[in-house]
């Protein structure tokens with residue numbers, strides 16, 4: 296008789312191996328359970344239920360969760376564990392849901408008890424199950440440590456009091472914002488909130504004025520400082536693309552400031568700010584060698600994962616302000632830990648105490664609406680402002696209306712795609728090689744047709760040796776490419792990035808892109824757009840950076856194929872040999888996840904023709920809000936979009952639970 300996995304460690308490992316083989320968990324998750332098993336073979340052995348929890352905890356980290364919520368996992372295993380996996384996978388002999396149905400919470404907790412392996416946080420156990428919580432959250436130690444580091448740094452800042460001359464702040468804010476209307480001006484409130492707190496968050500949807508607000512805030516902080524010239528301000532974003540966008544946006548906003556102050560517009564990636572150490576997860580700046588900064592602003596903070604956020608916070612001097620900007624409703628980072636989303640879980644309603652509301656009235660002249668007051672508000676609530684009015688979609692109200700409908704889980708968001716707004720469209724397709732999709736891709740106004748034209752008709756003459764001419768052309772190609780992007784929800788299947796990229800490369804090549812300078816069987820050809828899939832510290836290029844392969848003259852004047860990347864804060868390009876790019880993919884179609892931090896004039900979202908747990912409200916919202924002028928839904932019918940927006944992403948973390956109540 297075969298042993299039952301919940302009674303026998305070898306049988307449990309065999310079950311986990313079957314899950315890994317079927318693609319339901321990663322091999323890494325299995326290996327971790329095996330490691331735990333071998334660690335304790337001669338002492339107190341890990342129970343089968345602990346091996347199961349270890350593999351599932353690691354599986355959850357792979358799905359962006361900081362930890363495993365044991366109760367949720369038992370109550371709703373497939374939803375909690377994002378199973379079955381995306382794409383075509385065989386059914387394992389015993390599914391996780393079938394196995395978990397045989398466990399109850401108390402038994403599982405009891406079987407997790409093991410002094411060598413599971414602890415409450417002290418010591419060095421590989422697994423951590425913090426005590427006294429309403430939820431039973433199991434962590435791999437590394438993630439628990441990141442969460443603790445974030446909480447410690449945030450709580451320390453929330454306890455600090457900043458001495459401010461309220462009347463002076465009011466005077467500065469009145470000058471920066473001019474006359475405001477009767478409605479509460481949340482941008483002004485956000486400036487006052489952030490001026491009063493060493494840690495603050497400004498969240499809001501696209502175009503709600505996060506950048507506008509932060510520029511005014513920096514102007515206010517500079518004016519409040521004893522020695523304005525000496526205030527050290529550092530600006531950062533998670534990806535190179537987001538850094539370029541923020542830098543451009545800040546430069547525009549600086550021109551509109553009604554006061555003359557010196558504020559930097561140079562934005563670096565967080566990795567560059569912290570000083571990445573090639574070949575390691577560590578940075579040059581850390582608790583022992585903190586950054587030299589008084590104010591750090593991080594944009595697109597929803598993309599920052601728990602590990603990077605912990606490293607960033609630890610590298611800040613104790614008296615350095617941190618201001619996070621981001622859209623809490625967007626998809627979180629692919630890596631574990633939805634830090635911004637977790638911290639902003641209560642932001643919609645706001646929970647300002649009477650004391651905070653009264654002070655905000657004095658400092659900003661704004662009356663906080665009754666619905667946003669709460670005398671039980673926590674200290675974290677007092678440091679967050681949500682901007683609520685979008686200024687971006689004046690000319691294209693359809694995009695804002697669709698984003699709202701998606702966010703509010705409207706019953707029929709697809710009605711908006713039926714011709715009410717000329718900037719919204721639904722393209723019904725039944726196959727990935729649909730002629731309608733080909734027409735859209737090659738369209739000169741709304742697709743890649745313009746990009747194709749700039750490459751094929753504007754390339755400098757082969758004997759032109761003026762490097763600036765080639766740079767200018769490459770910058771034009773990059774601009775043209777940035778106008779349109781197809782976004783896919785998934786990687787695999789014929790509706791995923793892999794197949795779609797092949798199809799679209801084929802269409803573009805038959806319409807004019809040529810191998811030209813490379814061997815014809817090479818994957819590299821002029822006009823191939825690529826996205827990096829890993830950080831490359833040696834090259835200074837980050838995961839998510841996009842570039843385009845183009846010919847350019849080498850030192851001898853011979854044309855060679857190089858990849859052109861935009862350079863942050865400049866109109867220059869940087870040329871890199873394709874051979875040096877170790878981890879990249881074609882990027883005519885990218886996942887919605889990878890599109891975060893970018894904006895395209897026209898964004899087209901391709902949904903598969905089947906439902907999947909990855910189709911969520913956050914995914915559709917993120918795709919819609921990448922568009923600045925036009926949005927197209929490419930899907931067999933709109934039913935899947937309705938299903939997607941009825942499903943929310945949930946991310947398990949203990950961050951909100953542990954932000955302490957307000958200190959009197």
Ligand SMILES: Nc1ncnc2c1ncn2[C@@H]1O[C@H](COP(=O)(O)OP(=O)(O)OP(=O)(O)O)[C@@H](O)[C@H]1O
Nearest residue numbers: 482499500501502503504505506507508544686687
């Ligand atoms: N209070 C305001 N009144 C009028 N226009 C505004 C106001 N605030 C912002 N805008 C305008 O709205 C547009 C978007 O503002 P901003 O870039 O600051 O928003 P954002 O939230 O940072 O946008 P994104 O999400 O795209 O990064 C800009 O053109 C800006 O000038």
